Amino acid sequence: MDIRNPYLMFLGDAPDDLAAKVADGVSKWRPDWCKGQLRLDGCKADLGLPDMDLEQGREAGCQTLVVGVANRGGKIPPNWRETLEKALAMGYDIASGLHNKLADIDSLAALAKEHGRQLFDVRHPTQDFDVAKGSKRRGKRLLTVGTDCSVGKMFTSLAIHKTMQERGVKSSFRATGQTGIFIAGGGVSVDAVIADFISGATEWLCPENDADHWDVVEGQGSLFHASFAGVSLGLLHGSQPDALVLCHEPTRSHLRGLPDFPVPDIKECIRVNEMMARMVNPDARVIGVSVNTSKVEKAKQDSVLEEIERETGLPTVDAFRQGAGRLVDAL
Amino acid sequence: MDIRNPYLMFLGDAPDDLAAKVADGVSKWRPDWCKGQLRLDGCKADLGLPDMDLEQGREAGCQTLVVGVANRGGKIPPNWRETLEKALAMGYDIASGLHNKLADIDSLAALAKEHGRQLFDVRHPTQDFDVAKGSKRRGKRLLTVGTDCSVGKMFTSLAIHKTMQERGVKSSFRATGQTGIFIAGGGVSVDAVIADFISGATEWLCPENDADHWDVVEGQGSLFHASFAGVSLGLLHGSQPDALVLCHEPTRSHLRGLPDFPVPDIKECIRVNEMMARMVNPDARVIGVSVNTSKVEKAKQDSVLEEIERETGLPTVDAFRQGAGRLVDAL
Numbered sequence: 269m270d271i272r273n274p275y276l277m278f279l280g281d282a283p284d285d286l287a288a289k290v291a292d293g294v295s296k297w298r299p300d301w302c303k304g305q306l307r308l309d310g311c312k313a314d315l316g317l318p319d320m321d322l323e324q325g326r327e328a329g330c331q332t333l334v335v336g337v338a339n340r341g342g343k344i345p346p347n348w349r350e351t352l353e354k355a356l357a358m359g360y361d362i363a364s365g366l367h368n369k370l371a372d373i374d375s376l377a378a379l380a381k382e383h384g385r386q387l388f389d390v391r392h393p394t395q396d397f398d399v400a401k402g403s404k405r406r407g408k409r410l411l412t413v414g415t416d417c418s419v420g421k422m423f424t425s426l427a428i429h430k431t432m433q434e435r436g437v438k439s440s441f442r443a444t445g446q447t448g449i450f451i452a453g454g455g456v457s458v459d460a461v462i463a464d465f466i467s468g469a470t471e472w473l474c475p476e477n478d479a480d481h482w483d484v485v486e487g488q489g490s491l492f493h494a495s496f497a498g499v500s501l502g503l504l505h506g507s508q509p510d511a512l513v514l515c516h517e518p519t520r521s522h523l524r525g526l527p528d529f530p531v532p533d534i535k536e537c538i539r540v541n542e543m544m545a546r547m548v549n550p551d552a553r554v555i556g557v558s559v560n561t562s563k564v565e566k567a568k569q570d571s572v573l574e575e576i577e578r579e580t581g582l583p584t585v586d587a588f589r590q591g592a593g594r595l596v597d598a599l
Numbered sequence: 600m601d602i603r604n605p606y607l608m609f610l611g612d613a614p615d616d617l618a619a620k621v622a623d624g625v626s627k628w629r630p631d632w633c634k635g636q637l638r639l640d641g642c643k644a645d646l647g648l649p650d651m652d653l654e655q656g657r658e659a660g661c662q663t664l665v666v667g668v669a670n671r672g673g674k675i676p677p678n679w680r681e682t683l684e685k686a687l688a689m690g691y692d693i694a695s696g697l698h699n700k701l702a703d704i705d706s707l708a709a710l711a712k713e714h715g716r717q718l719f720d721v722r723h724p725t726q727d728f729d730v731a732k733g734s735k736r737r738g739k740r741l742l743t744v745g746t747d748c749s750v751g752k753m754f755t756s757l758a759i760h761k762t763m764q765e766r767g768v769k770s771s772f773r774a775t776g777q778t779g780i781f782i783a784g785g786g787v788s789v790d791a792v793i794a795d796f797i798s799g800a801t802e803w804l805c806p807e808n809d810a811d812h813w814d815v816v817e818g819q820g821s822l823f824h825a826s827f828a829g830v831s832l833g834l835l836h837g838s839q840p841d842a843l844v845l846c847h848e849p850t851r852s853h854l855r856g857l858p859d860f861p862v863p864d865i866k867e868c869i870r871v872n873e874m875m876a877r878m879v880n881p882d883a884r885v886i887g888v889s890v891n892t893s894k895v896e897k898a899k900q901d902s903v904l905e906e907i908e909r910e911t912g913l914p915t916v917d918a919f920r921q922g923a924g925r926l927v928d929a930l
Contacts, residue, residue, distance in 0.1 A: 460793055461793070462792070463789060464826075466794050492878055498794065501828050505828050540874070547828075
């Protein structure tokens, strides 16, 4: 998967900004790649990018139409389809984060073939992976892990990668979810891989590299989350991390989607992640904590961070407000 | 998936008994369901069942032709195909453990449709699963776990289930791999499920039940196995086990397929499995150890069991030689 940029961001008729959450993440992290937004009648989302139609997008150099928006009821509506068909005829590739595959729509598959264009269904890995080998490989790897799902693992990974780039440290961001894949221009939706190949897909994603190169791997789920822990462990083993950063959201009353499950204790979560990671890399260590304090009242944000730092003895930052400098320092 | 029995066991032109390992397991555990074997010219495998052609199989009451044999090079050879096509026309369903799907072969798909017959590709789950909910459900569950892959988890599960049946304990064997699925007549190949749904598929497999009913769930892989630990953890969380039985093969010098990975210490393996299981069921406990001593020299087999029993303080048996009585006693 190698998604060409720049992108024209397709928002369809998204009813609100939340429906365009993926597109929003991409445009924030790749302002230089996102030249414009294409909105259909009735669209209520706005990325703050210049509005463009397909022609204007091509004139601005756009190579790929990125569908970073949720569709209602799982169907691709006729007014979207018309735009997508026209885009292929005009030379765009299309990259989509929808559950439904573009490649399953006959007219799009035929037009892509006719015009030599590519359809990327980023939620649906198409390559065949090997079973993980577990052998030690050259290069350094950092993985973000979490006390829960949706606690800022992608954001933290990107912030760490950005800091490394600014400091001239050789690094790559390795995406494991749809938004990350659009931002990186490639990657694997590991939660959509066949179970036997979770770790193998992760090994493929962050292969051997220069000894001083860091792969910053976007984590998924949590070892403590009863729905997704298998994915999290497969990622942990496949990425063979030297360093882990624990991500946390301090206002949750229970694990996301699991009302009966309390959020695990941070120190316990560090201990379990290190233990499981050391099965594949004895040097694995949690080097810092990244806390999303956006839902904590302003006056208390700093004290939340200080308390976790005192409790864990690890650099603790809100990567959004403070950047990832102290996490990279800790490596 | 509800595979009708009795079975006619198709061995094709298997070059040796090892190639018919799956069929062998099925005929050992379901002697009453396996009425005969169908062998093509050149077949070197033998289950010790009466040789039958398709006609004789139907006369003996067979409902399903079970392809429990490995094929060379991943292709279904023409001489197999002819037999499979004829079987559908004669009223057999076909159940296959091949990597290649029967349903992808146009002639078989068409004949199955024409004759109202079913094709079961047991390695390839076809139903849609939900994401795991993690909620406590009625009924008891036992899961076999392992220090490694291929250490006797299916065998131990079946032996425990058999003992329960003999003692009048309400129980079901829940199959998670191809041989087990043929033996149970249904189940899910959990390692072939999309990663996000490992635990959800397991919840589906062993749902709420009578309070005094035991689901005996066939384990897969090992939490310590760098290739497959994600599957093992998903199964552990989805099965929400009350009881675990640790399976072990004492002659391994390293984990299967991973020359750099030592076999984990048994007590450590018990500790980690209990810890991860207690995230979903605080009462989860390893209640015994099942050791496959078939590769240990005869004079030492008993002392190997005694040593592990002393070390762990848990009933330790070779379920093949001694049955699972002491494991069921421990519940």
